[in-house]
Amino acid sequence: xxxxDETLDAYIEAAARALSLPIEPEWKPAIRANLQATLKHAALxxxxxxxxxxEPAPVFKA
Amino acid sequence: xxxDHDWAPAWRIVSAIERGxxxxxxxxxxxxxxxxxxxxxxxxxxxxxxERARAKAKxxxxxxxxxxxxxxxxxxxxxxLFDVKGLVTVAGSKINRDHxxxxxxxxxxxxxxxxxxxxxxxxxxxxxxxxxxxxxIHYGPARNPHDLTRMTGGSSSGSVAAVGGGLxxxxxxSDTNGSIRVPASHCGIFGLKPTYGRLSRARSFPFVTSLxxxxxxxxxxxxxxxxxxxxxxxxxxxxxxxxxxxEPVTPLVERGADGLRIxxxxxxxxxxxxxxxxxxxxxxxxxxxAKREVEIxxxxxxxxxxxxxxxxxxxxxxxxxxxxxxxxFDPAVRDRLIAGAMVPASLVVKAQKFRRWYRxxxxxxxxxxDAILAPASPCTAPKIGQQTFVIDGVEMPLRPNxxxxxxxxxxxxxxxxxxxxxLAPLPIGVQIIAAPWxxxxxxxxxxxxxxxxxxSAPRPVL
Numbered sequence: 001x002x003x004x005d006e007t008l009d010a011y012i013e014a015a016a017r018a019l020s021l022p023i024e025p026e027w028k029p030a031i032r033a034n035l036q037a038t039l040k041h042a043a044l045x046x047x048x049x050x051x052x053x054x055e056p057a058p059v060f061k062a
Numbered sequence: 063x064x065x066d067h068d069w070a071p072a073w074r075i076v077s078a079i080e081r082g083x084x085x086x087x088x089x090x091x092x093x094x095x096x097x098x099x100x101x102x103x104x105x106x107x108x109x110x111x112x113e114r115a116r117a118k119a120k121x122x123x124x125x126x127x128x129x130x131x132x133x134x135x136x137x138x139x140x141x142x143l144f145d146v147k148g149l150v151t152v153a154g155s156k157i158n159r160d161h162x163x164x165x166x167x168x169x170x171x172x173x174x175x176x177x178x179x180x181x182x183x184x185x186x187x188x189x190x191x192x193x194x195x196x197x198x199i200h201y202g203p204a205r206n207p208h209d210l211t212r213m214t215g216g217s218s219s220g221s222v223a224a225v226g227g228g229l230x231x232x233x234x235x236s237d238t239n240g241s242i243r244v245p246a247s248h249c250g251i252f253g254l255k256p257t258y259g260r261l262s263r264a265r266s267f268p269f270v271t272s273l274x275x276x277x278x279x280x281x282x283x284x285x286x287x288x289x290x291x292x293x294x295x296x297x298x299x300x301x302x303x304x305x306x307x308x309e310p311v312t313p314l315v316e317r318g319a320d321g322l323r324i325x326x327x328x329x330x331x332x333x334x335x336x337x338x339x340x341x342x343x344x345x346x347x348x349x350x351x352a353k354r355e356v357e358i359x360x361x362x363x364x365x366x367x368x369x370x371x372x373x374x375x376x377x378x379x380x381x382x383x384x385x386x387x388x389x390x391f392d393p394a395v396r397d398r399l400i401a402g403a404m405v406p407a408s409l410v411v412k413a414q415k416f417r418r419w420y421r422x423x424x425x426x427x428x429x430x431x432d433a434i435l436a437p438a439s440p441c442t443a444p445k446i447g448q449q450t451f452v453i454d455g456v457e458m459p460l461r462p463n464x465x466x467x468x469x470x471x472x473x474x475x476x477x478x479x480x481x482x483x484x485l486a487p488l489p490i491g492v493q494i495i496a497a498p499w500x501x502x503x504x505x506x507x508x509x510x511x512x513x514x515x516x517x518s519a520p521r522p523v524l
Contacts, residue, residue, distance in 0.1 A: 011404070015404040016404075019381070021385060021400060022388060024388075027393070027397055030393070030394075031400050037369075037462070038402065042366070045370060056411055057417035057418045
């Protein structure tokens, strides 16, 4: 099984390709560290139970 | 009393001009001289519009006496993400230097100038506003006027160096997660982050549309009120700008804080603060006899949600530049933005759903209180170049974490005035947080603290 770091590296590679983002090898450690930090924050939000009916904050008016 | 050109607040300049004690041209010339002398030290300005300023000053002096405009003759400068006619809006970047010069001023500049203020230049900032330190690899760091080896805080770095250093009495900045409040705290000046949607963001370079605010800095709360009143009002050019009449606060700021129910933010906002942040908060709370503590629910999670939305929306804004000009970004900004582009959309939508829930919960608190006090920054200004600090025993990177106490508040657009507490050797600010559209409450409290001598912008020796 891949280690978490390797999994994230593979995700970064794939996402960069999908988004057509050129990434130099020497940028990868900082990108990984930033993505890890952001995903950690996102997990705190993700685990918070919210009713299905809650609207996202921005409201579009036609 | 003769006008102290080097340190007079805006309201004092207005009254001196109204009484004929000074001319607008003399005020502007004095500001231009200070900029020439002090800017090499603090690195606040990236452009000075001297001829434009002189022409405007002469026009003000040529008017008939009486009925002076509310900001007549007040020099001001703007973070270089605001459009200034004839200048390129660089937003702290190298990449935007290739843009064409702005065809028009931003509406906030137009409104301040309609009130008699005089634009003198554009100010340094963190690249694309994604930073709390105020460092910038393209233009150099703005320097803290109270200690030139220290950070101003960011991203409105030049805006606070210019006002805190006495170069101008008034400036404009922007605040997505704390970029008005953190640097105001570090440089010991007053700052106002109004309610989300209150001031037009048209013709300013964006960052995170869900969270971007703009607002003024000054050395007195009354000056913030004057500037804020001059800038309020609808603007169809900014779809986020509120469809709401202006609600002038200047007539209200001197009402004092009596009768206002003021509480201290507990829990999250008391964890990790350095002793100086606690001391400043304690002084302000004691002066206001604020004893009650309120818990702003899920503040840590709110900060996390703001972090996620910022990463994602910031990345979306810059995606094409990241593809074509990645090497022209500050690497620290670039690597954060690239990571932000990779955050799954489902998590960003959840953060926006959480934002609505959190807003409803926090607004309930304002049934029982009128204002909430919290630190504006965890510590006083760190040294330029410092990369990390220790919060609650954990070493953390500075750049994203100086906004620990500001992010959960701007996340739902609450208005905040920062009151500077002149501790030695370095000042530090306190956030006065009010309910949406109650800038009057935050500014009344800031003004009261100023009158009591608890809050003030300390004058640096430069």
